[in-house]
């Protein structure tokens with residue numbers, strides 16, 4: 001088991017964003033976390049990365065308790081995330097953005113290679129080779145030197161994934177990677193996430209694009225009003241009456257079946 005979420009609750013003042021949610025993810029899975037708007041999905045990512053501590057419950061990553069660890073320590077252990085809104089350094093090139101991701105786990109600082117010791121320069125070189133390889137993986141080889149704000153929307157989203165992969169995660173958390181993408185960009189994203197899986201990386205995916213979720217995920221947990229409503233394979237989830245009703249009653253435009 002890669003990740004075990006055990007009885008996680010989170011209250012923000014009077015709001016219960018999550019109530020007693022448990023699920024676990026096996027190695028190599030693409031695991032979907034879905035639910036209507038405000039269901040608590042991003043809050044769950046914030047619990048896993050400890051942006052905020054849970055009110056109660058425990059999170060175990062590769063048999064080690066990570067609840068309460070500092071976010072950078074959680075990254076160092078091998079969990080990396082992307083955000084709902086693009087958070088690239090808009091004036092930096094694609095390569096530089098990926099290098100920043102790699103440096104978040106490297107021993108040397110971002111620019112130390114320029115002035116630093118031989119071993120730091122070797123490390124810098126290693127990260128550059130890796131950045132090149134990751135840009136190829138996400139289909140951005142042609143854009144290595146392009147300033148990220150000049151990339152198309154779908155390309156920026158793929159660049160974010162390359163940056164997250166630069167820290168060599170064992171678990172990748174993707175928060176609505178297909179948001180705002182057109183159909184061909186979403187198709188490319190599908191193949192990219194599959195390629196990430198082939199590398200042995202486990203993915204936890206928040207996504208509103210139901211056809212993509214159903215095609216991609218091995219298993220899914222559905223949240224509704226901060227509680228776990230259902231868990232199962234895409235087929236089980238699509239046929240679950242409670243899930244269908246939760247989506248029909250929500251104001252979002254997701255369609256579960």
Ligand SMILES: Nc1ncnc2c1ncn2[C@@H]1O[C@H](COP(=O)(O)OP(=O)(O)OP(=O)(O)O)[C@@H](O)[C@H]1O
Pocket residue numbers: 012015016017035036037038039040041042043044
């Ligand atoms: N930092 C915070 N402070 C106060 N309330 C918060 C905070 N973060 C989330 N919430 C509340 O917790 C609930 C769950 O929000 P969350 O963003 O986790 O939902 P979500 O499922 O990711 O929604 P969406 O699909 O719209 O992104 C909401 O009622 C939200 O207002």
